[in-house]
Amino acid sequence: MKLVLVAAVALVKDRRVLLAQRPAGKSLAGLWEFPGGKIEPGESPEVALIRELDEELGITASAQSLSPLAFASHSYPDFHLLMPLYLCRDWQGTPHGREGQAIEWADINSLDDYPMPPADLPLLPSLRAL
Ligand SMILES: Nc1nc2c([nH]c(=O)n2[C@H]2C[C@H](O)[C@@H](COP(=O)(O)OP(=O)(O)OP(=O)(O)O)O2)c(=O)[nH]1
Numbered sequence: 001m002k003l004v005l006v007a008a009v010a011l012v013k014d015r016r017v018l019l020a021q022r023p024a025g026k027s028l029a030g031l032w033e034f035p036g037g038k039i040e041p042g043e044s045p046e047v048a049l050i051r052e053l054d055e056e057l058g059i060t061a062s063a064q065s066l067s068p069l070a071f072a073s074h075s076y077p078d079f080h081l082l083m084p085l086y087l088c089r090d091w092q093g094t095p096h097g098r099e100g101q102a103i104e105w106a107d108i109n110s111l112d113d114y115p116m117p118p119a120d121l122p123l124l125p126s127l128r129a130l
């Protein structure tokens, strides 16, 4: 089974977390996910996230602003996903969907209203515990 490493981040402001909707045409289209993406060869998870936050949302974050929160380990039919989830409360700029994706500041107590990839569901208690 192929192991795929993806870095993801919960951007948290007040009691809200930023979710992005996976665009039509991509796998898991329409589901709400944490920003992030595949870790490229030679990248640390932190460096991958700093790159993805710029590419996807147009914001700047530092490695020191990313703290480990939880991780997902989930078998999809064609690969196994290993996805560290970081917490970030401090960044520069205002997030906007730079790749045409919808984004929402979701109330941490209302995450059930956002259909998410199955890999993400075990991560939600860590967020609710914040
Ligand atoms: N970013 C992110 N990916 C997730 C989450 N949950 C989950 O199962 N995934 C899966 C979906 C994809 O199979 C994989 C991320 O791949 P992706 O295609 O979005 O990666 P990417 O941002 O590097 O985009 P691309 O350049 O490959 O198109 O991880 C999540 O919360 N956030």
Ligand SMILES: [Mg+2]
Pocket (backbone or CB within 6 Å): 035, 036, 037, 038, 052, 056
């Ligand atoms: Mg992505």
